Amino acid sequence: MSSSSSSLLEMEIFQYIDAHQSDFIKDLKEWVAVESDSVQPHLRKEVMRMMALAADRLAALGATVNLVNLGSHQLPDGQVLPLPSVILGELGKDPQNPTVCFYGHVDVQPAKKEDGWNTDPYTLTEIDGNLYGRGATDNKGPVLAWINAVETFRALKFAMPVNFKFVIEGMEEAGSLGLEKLLEEENQRFFSDVDYIVISDNLWLSNKKPALTYGSRGNACFFVEVECGSKDLHSGTFGGIIHEPLLDLIALLDSLVDSTGHIQIPGIYDSVAALTEEERKLYESIEFELEEHRKNCGVKKFLYDTKEEILLHLWRYPSLSIHGIEGAFHEQGIKTVIPAKVIGKFSIRQVPHMDLSVVKKQVVKHLEGVFSKRNSPNKLKVSMPLGAKPWLADVNDLLYKAARRAIKTVFGEDPDFIRDGSTIPVARMFQTVTQKSVMMLPIGAADDGEHSQNEKISRHNYIEGTKLFAAFFLEISKLHRNLHETSHTEAIN
Numbered sequence: 001m002s003s004s005s006s007s008l009l010e011m012e013i014f015q016y017i018d019a020h021q022s023d024f025i026k027d028l029k030e031w032v033a034v035e036s037d038s039v040q041p042h043l044r045k046e047v048m049r050m051m052a053l054a055a056d057r058l059a060a061l062g063a064t065v066n067l068v069n070l071g072s073h074q075l076p077d078g079q080v081l082p083l084p085s086v087i088l089g090e091l092g093k094d095p096q097n098p099t100v101c102f103y104g105h106v107d108v109q110p111a112k113k114e115d116g117w118n119t120d121p122y123t124l125t126e127i128d129g130n131l132y133g134r135g136a137t138d139n140k141g142p143v144l145a146w147i148n149a150v151e152t153f154r155a156l157k158f159a160m161p162v163n164f165k166f167v168i169e170g171m172e173e174a175g176s177l178g179l180e181k182l183l184e185e186e187n188q189r190f191f192s193d194v195d196y197i198v199i200s201d202n203l204w205l206s207n208k209k210p211a212l213t214y215g216s217r218g219n220a221c222f223f224v225e226v227e228c229g230s231k232d233l234h235s236g237t238f239g240g241i242i243h244e245p246l247l248d249l250i251a252l253l254d255s256l257v258d259s260t261g262h263i264q265i266p267g268i269y270d271s272v273a274a275l276t277e278e279e280r281k282l283y284e285s286i287e288f289e290l291e292e293h294r295k296n297c298g299v300k301k302f303l304y305d306t307k308e309e310i311l312l313h314l315w316r317y318p319s320l321s322i323h324g325i326e327g328a329f330h331e332q333g334i335k336t337v338i339p340a341k342v343i344g345k346f347s348i349r350q351v352p353h354m355d356l357s358v359v360k361k362q363v364v365k366h367l368e369g370v371f372s373k374r375n376s377p378n379k380l381k382v383s384m385p386l387g388a389k390p391w392l393a394d395v396n397d398l399l400y401k402a403a404r405r406a407i408k409t410v411f412g413e414d415p416d417f418i419r420d421g422s423t424i425p426v427a428r429m430f431q432t433v434t435q436k437s438v439m440m441l442p443i444g445a446a447d448d449g450e451h452s453q454n455e456k457i458s459r460h461n462y463i464e465g466t467k468l469f470a471a472f473f474l475e476i477s478k479l480h481r482n483l484h485e486t487s488h489t490e491a492i493n
């Protein structure tokens with residue numbers, strides 16, 4: 001295809017997408033309305049309902065859809081819950097086309113209006129060009145944008161430039177339970193003819209400038225449980241004469257990080273890959289507005305003052321965050337009780353070359369050491385319910401070339417090449433199990449507020465993101481065909 005006919009094609013595609021914005025937003029509204037929170041057990045049926053909706057949407061595209069049952073899992077309290085099925089979808093089998101597998105998730109993090117949302121989190125609401133709702137950017141919007149892009153080719157009756165495969169799951173926010181086993185089982189079947197894997201489940205580094213992501217951190221999640229007995233106690237009747245579990249727990253949690261953000265667990269930094277001079281230079285050249293980033297997060301000051309230090313601590317070093325305490329009274333008012341059992345929850349973001357099993361041992365040893373110094377008779381239990389490895393890709397891969405060109409076409413500028421501090425467990429699983437090239441192609445902006453109150457995707461990013469995916473299909477198709485024609489000619493000669 002000549003470049004002028006390909007740009008004519010793109011023009012028609014982009015016009016179609018612009019003309020169908022309202023339909024695409026209506027679909028997103030329908031998806032956001034489902035409270036598919038994979039973290040809270042009582043909402044599991046909503047995750048199942050969401051999976052069914054996504055499967056129907058793919059079937060309507062003409063895809064073959066297989067809902068693979070992953071069985072069940074046990075919660076720390078012993079409760080057994082069914083895991084949502086994973087969608088494996090396929091559309092097109094043209095041997096001339098590359099096969100691109102898209103991964104996305106349709107589960108969300110918990111959200112309640114009373115957390116401080118300005119609008120109902122499950123009613124997609126447009127204000128000043130932003131579409132607010134839980135899952136709007138993480139990850140229902142990007143999944144739909146990819147589907148919209150495929151739909152556009154179908155509606156215009158254009159030949160599909162690539163064969164599509166889909167992996168859509170409903171447990172990403174809970175650590176992608178059961179997914180690795182499925183990938184291993186399907187490696188020689190579903191994944192055997194996949195050429196490229198694309199994930200769109202993270203954000204740009206800036207509010208306006210597009211990005212391509214070549215690395216993400218992993219995560220080791222911990223529960224630390226302290227128990228004094230089987231029942232909560234009156235703090236007037238028993239306060240002052242017992243070792244309180246919450247005091248033990250707070251001391252344990254307080255021992256994890258110092259006020260400069262440095263993790264206090266001995267050995268935790270030992271295997272972190274050394275920073276090369278080349279990397280340092282790369283970080284210096286990245287455009288990154290510290291003030292914009294500070295405003296997005298709404299804090300007064302960061303732990304570090306320079307762009308380089310901030311990026312290093314987000315992408316290149318581990319970080320430890322405390323997420324909450326189960327069993328502690330957290331409602332309004334004051335309940336004068338001593339909770340009998342409390343569970344602290346924290347996680348350590350992982351970077352190359354940290355090893356999850358070593359990290360687990362270091363954490364357990366450290367917490368047991370701190371606890372033993374307290375001479376507490378209480379029961380301590382430390383567990384690591386989730387572990388996801390970090391991921392790093394080769395930016396010289398064809399995928400990145402195609403995405404870079406597509407970004408230039410749609411946004412008129414070159415992308416930032418970035419890493420991401422958050423975790424998409426499947427990225428490293430795909431790389432290790434399938435050995436195919438993996439790329440993250442985000443369409444959300446840095447101020448989208450993933451996991452936060454008032455999560456949003458802008459109409460602009462949702463619609464231009466749809467165009468970006470369509471342009472990417474054309475670019476990867478061209479580059480892949482060229483590469484294979486060249487290697488075919490070389491083989492003949």
Ligand SMILES: C[C@H](N)C(=O)N[C@@H](Cc1c[nH]cn1)C(=O)O
Binds near residue numbers: 138139174201422450
């Ligand atoms: C980046 C992605 N949208 C996301 O939010 N991932 C979660 C996954 C996770 C990690 N540990 C437990 N869940 C995240 O990075 O928090």
Ligand SMILES: [Zn+2]
Binds near residue numbers: 105138139172201
């Ligand atoms: Zn996500």
Ligand SMILES: [Zn+2]
Binds near residue numbers: 450
């Ligand atoms: Zn998320």
